[in-house]
Amino acid sequence: MAVRGTPSWLGDQNAATALRLLLDHGPLSRNGIGELSGLSRPTAAQMIMRLEDKGLIEAVGKEAAGRGPQAAVYGVRNDLAYGVAINVDQEGVRSAVVDVVGTEHPTTCKAASGMPAQRSASRDVAGAVLDACGAAEVPLTAIQHICVGVPSSVDPRSDELSSVEALPGWSRKSICQQLKRALDCEVHVDNDVNLAAVAERDAGDYSPTGTFALLWAGYGIGLAVDIAGTVLRGASGGAGEIGNLPVPRGMTGPDLHADDLEGLLGAHALDRICREAGWGEDGFARVLAGERLPGRAAEIYAPRLAQSVIPVLGVIDPEVVVFGGPVGRAGGDRLAELTRRHLREHTRWDPTVRVSAVAGDAVLHGARTTLGLRLREALLARAAGSLPEQDQASVLADRLRSID
Known part of the structure; x- marks a missing residue:
């Protein structure tokens, strides 16, 4: 990490500002970033160069212009990190991949009646991740966050579910730790209605x-x-x-x-x-x-x-x-x-x-929204130099395949 107040630190802060603008407004040229940030065109060019060096953005096209050469337009790479949103309830398991730019990836569904008799939290979640990644054609090594909605409250002090009546084979104890150890990535487990409220805030007026x-x-x-x-x-x-x-x-x-x-x-x-x-x-x-x-x-x-x-x-x-x-x-x-x-x-x-203003699976919508914010925060932290580059040689793929 750069020392606070140094030119290197200031450059990272400017890069994070540019990345935030690209996330909020979509692809922009250097001029567009300069106008929205209020910074000079040379500084905007340095911000773009820094983000390119960090591998966070890429040129995605050209900006139409009246005369002279067309300016390059830059967008955030959506292949740097992914999450998987999961809804587990009495009907079965539904899941979908989430990326930082909000791409609509396919939703996969597995009915409870078609699931194996020997269920567990790790088996249900691992199967959902495999299904979602397969449908979205996303490599397992890119999955960094998982958000799971369940019909139970989750005690943040003890990491314990209040009930597993609707979750056959699940253990109430240390639910997030169970899944983190099994999958080797960040896992957030939340009550289904809480996630539906996140979706309601996102979709409603x-x-x-x-x-x-x-x-x-x-x-x-x-x-x-x-x-x-x-x-x-x-x-x-x-x-x-x-x-x-x-x-x-x-x-x-x-x-x-x-x-x-x-x-x-x-x-x-x-x-x-x-x-x-x-x-x-x-x-x-x-x-x-x-x-x-x-x-x-x-x-x-x-x-x-x-x-x-x-x-x-x-x-x-x-x-x-x-x-x-x-x-x-x-x-x-x-x-x-x-x-x-x-x-x-x-x-x-x-x-x-x-x-409710939410159409479709509100719990899955809320999990997607939650993951989108987490992925965004992680990417901004990388731009600001407060988070190291992610090691894509994750053991998640091996861990998932070993859960039978």
Whole structure:
């Protein structure tokens, strides 16, 4: 590392500035970098030369000009480092490669029914990495970061999952350390609803200082709170685990035996509600298949959903309540409006309630966004000289293939 304040250090800082501009604006010429940075054209040329010497950028074309020679346009190399985003849930495992420039790589899917009986965290994640790299035609040696979304909270103090009920063969203990030792690269494991909230912030129209609460309705019920772009995780990682809250007094209906909100709103409860609404015996399966929740079922479900929102309003008072997960999206605007109406008529709150802006797999989207930021930070650190050049002779490929 260069000594702070020296010409070499200043050159690295300028190079990082140029790289940040290329990441934010896409390919630029020397003149473009000079104009955006406010630095002189000779300094911009030195910034480009430094980044080329570090192997971080490359010429990607020519800039159209009226007269004279065309100026070279430079872009960030997207083959320096990759990550793999993974979503593991009751349905199976989905994964996709992520690069620093946000290329849309293919998503691979492996259904739970087609997975081996002897599952484990390392086997599931290793298989997902192999599948994603194969689909994207990316070498395993380039994978430096992995982000895994799971239906469980993760205690940052003990590195322990709160539950592995939906993760056959997984151990609760030392989950990140397990995977790091097995795969020999950086691994981040996060709660699925927290990652869905990251995706919501990325896809939705929220002010930088805005606050929203994402209520996730699927197999169970979960919550994530985003405060000005930061997801509230809590000391034990368990912020938002509202499924264990007891059913409020005064709730009536066919689920009086439900002990907690998960029993009141989860998959089994939805099946009962759909039967009561005359929609058949397999309502939750139909929701997972992409069918819309019928109006009568939404009318029965909305007051229950409102009960799970009330504690959030009382403690956080978010600007927006967002419904996500398979049930939230299947209920759509109708479920959101019915829930808001119930809150307005029976409580002192009248929040904005809407459906998630994220299309597709929100958890995988959030993992991609998280990895994109990590890869960006690592690349900027390399430009600034605070991170050594990456050794591409990684043992990840051998490690992955040895996990059977």
